[in-house]
Amino acid sequence: xxxxxxxxxxxxxxxxxxxxxxxxxxxxxxxxxxxxxxxxxxxxxxxxxxxxxxxxxxxxxxxxxxxxxxxxxxxxxxxxxxxxxx
Numbered sequence: 666x667x668x669x670x671x672x673x674x675x676x677x678x679x680x681x682x683x684x685x686x687x688x689x690x691x692x693x694x695x696x697x698x699x700x701x702x703x704x705x706x707x708x709x710x711x712x713x714x715x716x717x718x719x720x721x722x723x724x725x726x727x728x729x730x731x732x733x734x735x736x737x738x739x740x741x742x743x744x745x746x747x748x749x750x751x
Contacts (some may be wrong), residue, residue, distance in 0.1 A: 676726045676735070680706040685719040685746055689734045692718050692745050719744030 683727040685692035693733045694749070695717065700706035706722035722740040737749055 675729055677729060679725055679727050679734075680722070681725060681739070682706050682713065682720060682722045683710045684717040685721070685744070686712050687718040687745075692747060703740055710741045710743060713742040717744065719746040721746045 677678045678729040680703055682698040682700055684695040685696075686695055698709060698713075700709050700722070703724060706724070707714075710720045710722040720743045722742075724740055725734045728735060739749070
């Protein structure tokens with residue numbers, strides 16, 4: 666079985682939007698909002714942008730067994746958003 670096929674069996678793709686509020690040392694993440702598609706995540710991020718210091722929409726792989734998020738891919742960044750390395 667190929668590596669891609671193994672990943673498909675153990676992982677699921679999910680779309681999320683994370684708002685960021687201004688904080689004393691930069692920005693702090695708010696409550697994660699799920700989205701049903703890439704387009705939906707971008708639309709939600711755009712609609713939330715005026716209410717937060719920053720908003721980011723991501724596609725992530727979720728490990729079905731552990732629930733861990735892996736391999737984030739940025740779909741949209743609006744305003745002040747920390748880098749994925751932070």
